[in-house]
Amino acid sequence: MKPGDLPTMEARPVTNESGIEIKPLYTAADVMASGGDGLLGLPGQYPFTRGIHPLMYRKQPWTMRQYTGFGNPADTNKRFHYLIANGQTGLNVAFDLPTQCGMDSDDPQAEGEVGRVGMAVDTLRDFEIAFDGVDLERITVSLTINGAAAILIAMYLAMAEKRGYDITKLRGTAQNDILKEFIGRGTWVYPAAPSIRLVGDTIEYCAKHAPKYSPVSVCGYHIRESGADPAQEVAYALCIARAYADEVIRRGLPVDEFAGRLSFNFNCFGSLFEQVAKFRAGRSLWAQIMQEQYGATRPGSMWMRMLAGGGGGGLTFEQPELNIVRGAYYALICALSGAQTMALCCYDEAYTIPSEYAQRISLRTMQLLIEEMGLTDTVDPLGGSYYIETLTNQMRERMQAIMAEVDAQGGIVKLVTEGAIQAKVSAQAYRHQREIENGTFRKVGVNCYRTDEKAPEMEFHPYSEQDARAQIQSLDRVRAERDAARVQAALERVQADARSGANLMPAIIEAIKAYASVGEITGVLVGVFGRFREPVGL
Amino acid sequence: MTAARRIRVVLAKPGLDGHDQGAKVVARALMDAGFEVTYTGLRQTPEAIVRIALDTDADVIALSSMAGSHLPICRKLKPLLEQAGLGGKLWIIGGNLPAQDHDALRALGFKGVFQSSSRLDDIVAFIRTQLP
Numbered sequence: 001m002k003p004g005d006l007p008t009m010e011a012r013p014v015t016n017e018s019g020i021e022i023k024p025l026y027t028a029a030d031v032m033a034s035g036g037d038g039l040l041g042l043p044g045q046y047p048f049t050r051g052i053h054p055l056m057y058r059k060q061p062w063t064m065r066q067y068t069g070f071g072n073p074a075d076t077n078k079r080f081h082y083l084i085a086n087g088q089t090g091l092n093v094a095f096d097l098p099t100q101c102g103m104d105s106d107d108p109q110a111e112g113e114v115g116r117v118g119m120a121v122d123t124l125r126d127f128e129i130a131f132d133g134v135d136l137e138r139i140t141v142s143l144t145i146n147g148a149a150a151i152l153i154a155m156y157l158a159m160a161e162k163r164g165y166d167i168t169k170l171r172g173t174a175q176n177d178i179l180k181e182f183i184g185r186g187t188w189v190y191p192a193a194p195s196i197r198l199v200g201d202t203i204e205y206c207a208k209h210a211p212k213y214s215p216v217s218v219c220g221y222h223i224r225e226s227g228a229d230p231a232q233e234v235a236y237a238l239c240i241a242r243a244y245a246d247e248v249i250r251r252g253l254p255v256d257e258f259a260g261r262l263s264f265n266f267n268c269f270g271s272l273f274e275q276v277a278k279f280r281a282g283r284s285l286w287a288q289i290m291q292e293q294y295g296a297t298r299p300g301s302m303w304m305r306m307l308a309g310g311g312g313g314g315l316t317f318e319q320p321e322l323n324i325v326r327g328a329y330y331a332l333i334c335a336l337s338g339a340q341t342m343a344l345c346c347y348d349e350a351y352t353i354p355s356e357y358a359q360r361i362s363l364r365t366m367q368l369l370i371e372e373m374g375l376t377d378t379v380d381p382l383g384g385s386y387y388i389e390t391l392t393n394q395m396r397e398r399m400q401a402i403m404a405e406v407d408a409q410g411g412i413v414k415l416v417t418e419g420a421i422q423a424k425v426s427a428q429a430y431r432h433q434r435e436i437e438n439g440t441f442r443k444v445g446v447n448c449y450r451t452d453e454k455a456p457e458m459e460f461h462p463y464s465e466q467d468a469r470a471q472i473q474s475l476d477r478v479r480a481e482r483d484a485a486r487v488q489a490a491l492e493r494v495q496a497d498a499r500s501g502a503n504l505m506p507a508i509i510e511a512i513k514a515y516a517s518v519g520e521i522t523g524v525l526v527g528v529f530g531r532f533r534e535p536v537g538l
Numbered sequence: 539m540t541a542a543r544r545i546r547v548v549l550a551k552p553g554l555d556g557h558d559q560g561a562k563v564v565a566r567a568l569m570d571a572g573f574e575v576t577y578t579g580l581r582q583t584p585e586a587i588v589r590i591a592l593d594t595d596a597d598v599i600a601l602s603s604m605a606g607s608h609l610p611i612c613r614k615l616k617p618l619l620e621q622a623g624l625g626g627k628l629w630i631i632g633g634n635l636p637a638q639d640h641d642a643l644r645a646l647g648f649k650g651v652f653q654s655s656s657r658l659d660d661i662v663a664f665i666r667t668q669l670p
Contacts, residue, residue, distance in 0.1 A: 097553070110554075113605070116606050184556075185557070186580045318655055350655075351636065426563070426566070429559050430563045434658070437657050437659065463606065534580055536579035538562055
């Protein structure tokens with residue numbers, strides 16, 4: 001039977017979420033028709049479709065980094081040690097909303113939110129407590145912080161230096177992707193231009209002083225959660241990554257001096273094959289962009305190093321125990337996609353901050369893939385599949401088309417500032433929700449295979465007003481004990497550098513070392529930059 | 539209410555919670571149902587919510603809360619809404635709301651409490667039933 005004889009027309013039409021029609025069968029002819037295997041190459045070789053390293057997990061499995069943080073730094077420190085004792089190889093820090101929005105725990109707007117969805121952090125003292133006993137060389141730390149990222153990166157570097165680590169060798173990551181924060185997640189502080197400047201300041205500073213530190217993790221993740229399809233998720237993220245690269249290059253830093261420390265964060269829910277193709281396509285597309293558009297010559301500058309995981313948008317409130325199963329498939333997707341780091345949303349996350357038990361199940365899920373399922377035995381195990389290679393080519397083409405559309409409409413910064421991307425993905429989220437409710441997009445336990453059985457008992461994460469008060473008392477103590485004149489001088493320098501356009505990191509680091517608080521430093525910067533005005537529209 | 543006047547809804551994101559996907563989806567559903575919807579955007583203080591509700595002559599004050607601070611927010615909002623003469627309006631809330639908090643939310647005056655698993659048509663129907 002020749003490919004042309006296949007009964008494609010009789011089959012039920014299937015289209016993936018990115019809008020690509022899926023055939024009932026793929027052959028070598030489909031790979032050729034979609035562009036061939038010219039971009040396949042070998043792992044560790046340009047354009048890195050099959051992985052950024054030659055040996056991938058054969059040399060080292062992915063880093064396991066569950067998103068964790070709540071209450072006071074001391075509470076979070078305990079959970080960090082619990083996860084490390086259970087085999088976790090990195091930390092991924094959740095901050096409470098006041099910290100993420102650049103407010104101190106005693107800010108009136110912080111009332112009721114201190115330590116609620118993440119760890120409360122006000123001053124360097126809090127980082128000293130949070131990371132106490134954590135070996136920062138063995139355990140790399142990722143800070144999920146955006147609007148307040150420059151301040152928290154400064155805090156991390158100051159804390160590590162105080163503990164005697166060599167900053168030039170210090171590894172770690174900050175999320176620090178403000179443009180996606182305008183699209184979804186919403187922890188912005190300043191308007192777009194100074195926000196991008198701050199991202200540029202962190203990249204430039206780290207390139208010169210902390211060259212192993214990854215100051216930015218560009219997130220398609222939250223854009224996907226906001227309603228983007230998988231191709232848009234990667235395409236918008238790459239547009240954003242280019243915006244940051246442009247900002248740094250504008251300052252005269254050569255691309256090869258910073259691009260190697262840019263990293264990415266992507267989502268993993270949805271069709272398995274579409275996601276695997278998405279990651280492979282995105283990897284080759286980024287390599288092409290860095291080489292062809294930016295003239296990068298170091299392979300590291302072309303690597304799409306990524307955290308893949310989460311999958312929150314795919315998990316369900318109904319029959320929450322099924323989320324354990326979904327999590328296992330999501331982890332499988334990430335492992336088949338060559339992710340450098342993996343984190344999984346826990347089965348109880350539609351209800352509460354994950355319990356230790358739920359966190360351990362997620363961690364064990366990843367460990368199971370390594371120890372029992374053979375996912376680290378060979379590189380890019382799906383490589384060469386007619387379907388995967390065809391889909392990888394098609395996803396790459398879709399991503400390129402989306403990026404070209406963004407460019408034609410004035411670029412990602414303009415579209416995000418105006419709210420155009422937000423409106424587009426939100427309209428898609430609405431359509432998607434309607435499809436779930438009318439049953440055309442199937443969700444097990446939601447619109448099919450429902451049950452009247454009660455959900456299993458959940459261990460609800462308690463919120464402690466007492467802890468919030470203790471955090472404020474601790475901040476008061478730091479304020480009373482610190483050298484007020486040193487704080488004042490440091491904040492004045494932050495203000496002067498914000499006005500002059502100098503790189504703000506040295507001044508912020510000095511302020512942090514003087515135990516100036518997150519809210520105080522943010523307040524000074526808001527005084528110069530103003531606040532972001534959300535383009536509220538639907 | 540005359541037949542010509544459409545139901546007016548203020549849909550607010552109180553507190554610092556930045557998860558607005560659900561709120562925007564619900565806002566679109568309410569607009570499709572023929573309601574006049576004012577979506578506030580993020581980080582609204584209780585005072586701002588009251589002001590917007592007054593300015594738009596809202597029939598429904600709807601909150602979206604995904605980050606766990608629904609009870610302190612609703613406790614702050616309730617007296618402000620009442621002082622502003624909005625005690626007779628329909629108050630509803632949706633989002634990540636643990637079942638054990640539902641009675642407390644209803645006791646605070648939020649007649650409609652919608653979990654994140656709620657169906658859009660059920661939210662619309664609830665508002666129509668409450669505001670005949």
